[in-house]
Amino acid sequence: MENNRENTAPVGVFDSGVGGLTVAREIMRQLPMENVVYFGDTARVPYGSKSRDNIIRFSRQIIRFLETKNVKAIVIACNTASALALDTVQKETDVPVIGVIGPGARAAVKETRNGQIGVVGTEATIQSETYTKVIHSLNPEASVIGKPCPLFVPLVEEGFAKHKITEEAIDFYLSDMKSTQIDTMILGCTHYPLLRSKIMAYFGEEIHIVNPAYETAMDLKAALNDCGIANQSGIPATYEFYVSDAAQKFTKFANSILPYDVATTKQINIEEY
């Protein structure tokens, strides 16, 4: 850590769009003193169907932008970018960079009783097998069943979370997984917690559902403490929101899920970074 980064410096949090707000919400709850700069890449959303090369390039641009805000740590609040870009950008960045996959995998390994874990996510996240690799590093005996559910993100974004169409899509994607012995399922995409109640209803009480946001905020807390950079100023936290497109739409969505009034979101041209 460089000495010129103050403890009051913000934490940078980024996602392909609005999904990462479920992670930001958990950070605000668990670390109420930490200032946050959030970036949503709404001009290039979604990431889940795009290639590793482009996800790495997008992540580098966003980290360069967050560095102009003098962030003291970065949270990749996007499963796809955590799966495809975390290893690469961690090596290139001089502040701690935390993804959502390690925390989610750890929580699942703690929760499961029979070692059979399901993971749902985007095509890119599941194809990368990053969850499987991290779970096996924690418990080589665990059995991991992954399933890409590419329609879930547009269903959430278009407001169908409570609709019958979503029930049809859950049945389409998850009927095979329902007939397995999994007792724990990771919601491996930051949009999916918004479908939690419908997924719970489909699987019934016997399954434990893991939302990596909670453990990610705990990881961030530990990293800030370990590096001696937690904010102990006693000054109430401030939050800033940036997007690459459609700032007003983002503000509206943010206000529907954050326990905090988002007054404005600023639009920037991320391709300049």
Place this chain on the structure above:
Amino acid sequence: MENNRENTAPVGVFDSGVGGLTVAREIMRQLPMENVVYFGDTARVPYGSKSRDNIIRFSRQIIRFLETKNVKAIVIACNTASALALDTVQKETDVPVIGVIGPGARAAVKETRNGQIGVVGTEATIQSETYTKVIHSLNPEASVIGKPCPLFVPLVEEGFAKHKITEEAIDFYLSDMKSTQIDTMILGCTHYPLLRSKIMAYFGEEIHIVNPAYETAMDLKAALNDCGIANQSGIPATYEFYVSDAAQKFTKFANSILPYDVATTKQINIEEY
């Protein structure tokens, strides 16, 4: 027109992704002598939920790329970009630029018997009211009912075109329109022709469905003849395909809808243009 552009110079065709291939297919069919350079902006797809400013910026970058291929004319094979960017980029470009909305509107005005026309498209296309404005310029008495159907593009892209979920989505979006008197419907998004049979089945025989691709290719033919730049070389046409991401996936999709073997698609970094 500049004199240094040869009649054998290619026509540039672009879209946010794969949808515009339904327009390229029609150009290849109607203008078999014309060389085509196709660009699909797969790194930033979809356009339909993004802002006018970004759609104009994306379109300018793509036109600069196509100009490096020395194109003699450009077809914007994307309804969203035609609705939001055509007027702007036409003024800035020294070759003919043709969109899909004028041709689609003209076909609908020709087809309708009662003057009641429905338009389905992305949120951005419908909100712009470009179809309504163009239809009214042709027939001020026409009544136009627009409906955004944002789930249709992901349903096509994820392979649900023939699935029951798509029937549910059609009913969700179009039940209001079904109870109106429209006798003609414009498929105002290049993905939607792939849902044509399901939409036809929902509305029944009495409705006429307009796919703007056919009229767009006719417009291109007229423009090339008017400018004296139609290709009369007698040499068989060649086709080149470029994307901003995931070239292999694009090639596979292209081969499923073009009557022509797409051997390779090249990936470029569109942000450099």
